[in-house]
Amino acid sequence: MDAGGLIQLFIIWTLTVSGIVANMDHTNRFVYWEWSGWMIGLIKLCLVSIVFLIWIHPRKLWIIGTRTLNNTELGTHLGIAIVLLLIGWFSPSSGLGSLSSLVPYLTAFLSGLLVFQFILEFDQTKGIWFNFHWDNKELYLSLSVLSMSIAILIGIQFDDPVVSTAGMVALPFAAIALIWPSHVRHLQRARFYPIFIFAMFLCVRAPWFLIPLAVLFFVLRTVNYFRYGIVHPSFGVDFLEEA
Numbered sequence: 001m002d003a004g005g006l007i008q009l010f011i012i013w014t015l016t017v018s019g020i021v022a023n024m025d026h027t028n029r030f031v032y033w034e035w036s037g038w039m040i041g042l043i044k045l046c047l048v049s050i051v052f053l054i055w056i057h058p059r060k061l062w063i064i065g066t067r068t069l070n071n072t073e074l075g076t077h078l079g080i081a082i083v084l085l086l087i088g089w090f091s092p093s094s095g096l097g098s099l100s101s102l103v104p105y106l107t108a109f110l111s112g113l114l115v116f117q118f119i120l121e122f123d124q125t126k127g128i129w130f131n132f133h134w135d136n137k138e139l140y141l142s143l144s145v146l147s148m149s150i151a152i153l154i155g156i157q158f159d160d161p162v163v164s165t166a167g168m169v170a171l172p173f174a175a176i177a178l179i180w181p182s183h184v185r186h187l188q189r190a191r192f193y194p195i196f197i198f199a200m201f202l203c204v205r206a207p208w209f210l211i212p213l214a215v216l217f218f219v220l221r222t223v224n225y226f227r228y229g230i231v232h233p234s235f236g237v238d239f240l241e242e243a
Contacts, residue, residue: 005057007233009049009216011064011112013209014199016048017041017079018105018163019088021205025160026101031205038208044087045212056080065116065191068135074113081109102164104154107199108170111147114140115174115190134182141178144190148174166201170194192233 024031030068056062063069063077069077083103117140120132148171155164173193177186203209217233224232 005053006216007056007220008064009052010063010195010199010213012048012052012084013045014195014202014217015084015105016044016088017111017206018198018220019085019090019102020044020104021088021099021143021162021202022085022160023089023091024205025162026098028157032061033207034205035208040091040096041206041208042212048087050083064113065120068117069113077113078106078110081106082111101158101160104151104158104160104167106239107147107151107154108163108167108194111144112191112194113149113172114144114147115177115187116188119186120184120191132184132187134187137182138178141174141190143180144174145171162201162205163198166198169201170197192235197236198231221223 003119020037024034033211062080063073064077082102085105086099089099089102117136118132118134152164152167152171155162155167170193173186173190177190180186199209199213203213220233221231224230
């Protein structure tokens with residue numbers, strides 16, 4: 001499996017754990033740093049990983065970040081996101097419950113999906129970003145900011161501190177990319193940091209999620225370093241001007 005497929009697991013896992021945390025919030029508003037359920041959570045992550053790596057990724061059903069998606073492809077990604085949220089949400093004890101709690105997480109995912117409509121490819125052999133274009137910048141980033149704002153408002157309405165607070169912290173990245181001069185580092189931040197922010201806020205309620213995240217992060221860095229001589233993924237950004 002190529003590293004491009006493995007790195008997508010950050011998004012796949014975050015969506016799945018979003019469903020788990022949304023269910024926790026629905027069951028107990030004040031749950032915090034809860035380790036119980038870690039085994040079921042890891043089993044779910046293993047399940048979605050196997051399905052993604054064996055079936056979804058090889059069939060190119062999940063191509064976020066590789067090209068601008070058409071309406072059908074956007075719908076496919078949203079459909080997969082809904083399934084992942086449902087897998088995380090469902091538990092024998094609570095059943096389906098109030099699925100409306102998943103709406104702000106799906107809306108936040110749509111915000112991130114729109115940022116990935118810009119083409120930005122990483123040359124793993126040279127360690128540089130290339131083929132960078134800001135086509136339809138105002139449209140996609142405005143819709144991204146709007147979607148995240150809606151996710152925040154719905155989260156506040158549902159009294160969900162995780163999605164509402166994470167959304168507030170993540171919102172400025174797309175907004176800065178919208179109003180600032182076109183620069184690759186703004187897009188890099190708008191793509192990576194919201195995923196990281198949501199993952200960390202999810203860990204406030206499901207701290208066991210830190211372990212698979214750290215393992216995946218350092219395994220990918222190690223593989224890329226020894227294979228290509230680069231440090232990737234990374235929290236740093238590339239200061240290459242627009243290509």
